[in-house]
Amino acid sequence: MLPCLISCMQAxxxxxxxxxxxxxxxxxxxxxxKIVQIKPELAEKRIIGFSSAENxxxxxxxxxxxxxxxxxxxxxxxxxxxxxxxNVSLALAEKLLNNYSQxxxxxxxxxxxxxxxxxxxxxxxxxxxxxxxxRTKRKNNRDTNNNHKLxxxxxxxxxxxxxxxxxxxxxxxxxxxxxxxxxxxASESEIQAIIALAQQENFALAIFLHSSISGAYSExxxxxxxxNDSELFQKTQTLATIYAKEVKKDYLxxxxxxxAGNTSEVGNARNFFFYRMGTPAFLVEIGGQNKRGQSIIxxxxxxxxxxxxxxxxxxxxxxxxxxxxxxxK
Numbered sequence: 358m359l360p361c362l363i364s365c366m367q368a369x370x371x372x373x374x375x376x377x378x379x380x381x382x383x384x385x386x387x388x389x390x391k392i393v394q395i396k397p398e399l400a401e402k403r404i405i406g407f408s409s410a411e412n413x414x415x416x417x418x419x420x421x422x423x424x425x426x427x428x429x430x431x432x433x434x435x436x437x438x439x440x441x442x443x444n445v446s447l448a449l450a451e452k453l454l455n456n457y458s459q460x461x462x463x464x465x466x467x468x469x470x471x472x473x474x475x476x477x478x479x480x481x482x483x484x485x486x487x488x489x490x491x492r493t494k495r496k497n498n499r500d501t502n503n504n505h506k507l508x509x510x511x512x513x514x515x516x517x518x519x520x521x522x523x524x525x526x527x528x529x530x531x532x533x534x535x536x537x538x539x540x541x542x543a544s545e546s547e548i549q550a551i552i553a554l555a556q557q558e559n560f561a562l563a564i565f566l567h568s569s570i571s572g573a574y575s576e577x578x579x580x581x582x583x584x585n586d587s588e589l590f591q592k593t594q595t596l597a598t599i600y601a602k603e604v605k606k607d608y609l610x611x612x613x614x615x616x617a618g619n620t621s622e623v624g625n626a627r628n629f630f631f632y633r634m635g636t637p638a639f640l641v642e643i644g645g646q647n648k649r650g651q652s653i654i655x656x657x658x659x660x661x662x663x664x665x666x667x668x669x670x671x672x673x674x675x676x677x678x679x680x681x682x683x684x685x686k
Contacts, residue, residue: 368651370608370660374489378658380443382484385476388447389416395454399467405475406550409514410498410507413480415550418450420474421467427561427683428471429676430636432551435517435565435626437482437494441643441654442566444661445668446476452669466676469683473558478547479516485509492655493570497545501532514539517565519548520629523582527623538624551626555634562596562637562679563630564672568644572652576606578615579640581631582622592682593637596675600641603671607645607653607664643668 375381380388393400403417433446450472457467466472477483481498485491496513500506511533518527521542529536543549569575578597584590594615601613622628630638643664644654656664 368647368649368653370647370651370653370657371655372657373492373655375440375487375655376658376661378444378661379440379487380447380476381487382480383488385416385443385480385483386414389418389476392418392447392450392454395451396457399457400450400454405554406546408479408481408497409544409546410500411481411484413484415478415480415547416476417554418472418474418476420450420453420472421470423471425469425471426559427469428473428558429679430473430475430554430558430560430563430630431672432475432478432563432565432626434477434483435479436515436567437479437486437496438492438570439566439568439644439654440483440486441568441661441664443476443483445566445643445665446474448665449669449672450474452673466680469680470561470676471558473554473560475551478551482513495535495570496537497547499545501537513537514545516545516547517567517625518623519543519545520624520626521552522624522629522632523622524624529623542624552629555630555636560630560634560636561683562675563626563639564600564675565626565638565640566668567640567642568654569642569652570654572646572650574642575644575646575652576604576609576613577601577642578613579620579627579642580615581627581638582620584619589631589635589637593631593639596637596678597639599678600639600671600675603674604667607656607660608647609645613641641668 404414406415433442485494491509518538604613627638630636
């Protein structure tokens with residue numbers, strides 16, 4: 358796998374250090390404040406927890422009517438190198454607030470739902486990658502080998518394997534693995550913060566944004582493991598299909614696809630929200646694969662803006678379907 362990682366990251370089209378349109382870690386707090394000011398009566402910046410090693414704040418935007426019975430969750434980033442989702446999630450917040458008008462407020466999404474947007478659940482990995490220190494930092498910065506220093510290539514826990522679901526089915530117990538699941542379920546404070554939020558809110562939908570560094574998963578949507586004929590799974594699949602059809606691939610013909618095979622039975626976010634919380638939940642792998650089969654997850658500004666726009670529009674389409682189903686009940 359390592360040769361693929363190296364070749365994919367060096368593929369023409371990737372830019373590192375990141376191009377100027379990417380939100381950087383040191384800019385995030387000010388960016389959130391600026392978004393809140395678009396409609397301060399409908400938006401609040403929250404801190405839902407702190408990171409495990411560096412005690413960095415995990416920021417969230419809480420948008421919409423706080424008395425709404427249902428909520429929507431969007432997490433832009435679990436893995437440090439997968440930065441596109443940070444930009445997408447922030448652009449979504451801006452779009453929702455800028456599109457709000459008093460005239461149609463009763464039918465507006467933000468009147469009927471709270472929308473929680475967490476740009477990054479991994480502020481430690483985000484800091485490393487966005488600052489130009491190391492481009493393939495996936496995990497958080499926990500000192501997993503206990504040598505009292507940060508080893509960029511090996512230290513940390515893969516936050517998207519740390520959820521308390523299907524724990525024993527995940528074999529990634531080697532601390533140096535990029536997919537190390539942690540010492541125990543929900544060992545990481547970042548994951549504890551999301552679990553607490555999930556228990557507090559009544560989420561009707563959860564979307565998690567990723568970008569495959571290897572290219573093996575690019576431009577696909579992944580459903581929870583163990584597909585079945587339940588109403589909840591069918592609803593999840595329908596919403597994911599709407600998203601997929603809205604997004605054209607970056608470099609190849611066609612649109613995103615909903616992956617039809619079995620997905621991973623590990624402690625990831627979509628499995629936790631679906632099986633523990635009863636929430637329709639899916640993962641979107643943003644970032645294109647070029648004609649040589651190489652993954653482009655750190656594109657230059659022009660492509661970044663196109664990717665952001667089409668994924669925001671896809672989410673808005675999914676939200677429209679959610680609203681439609683709510684009214685029909």
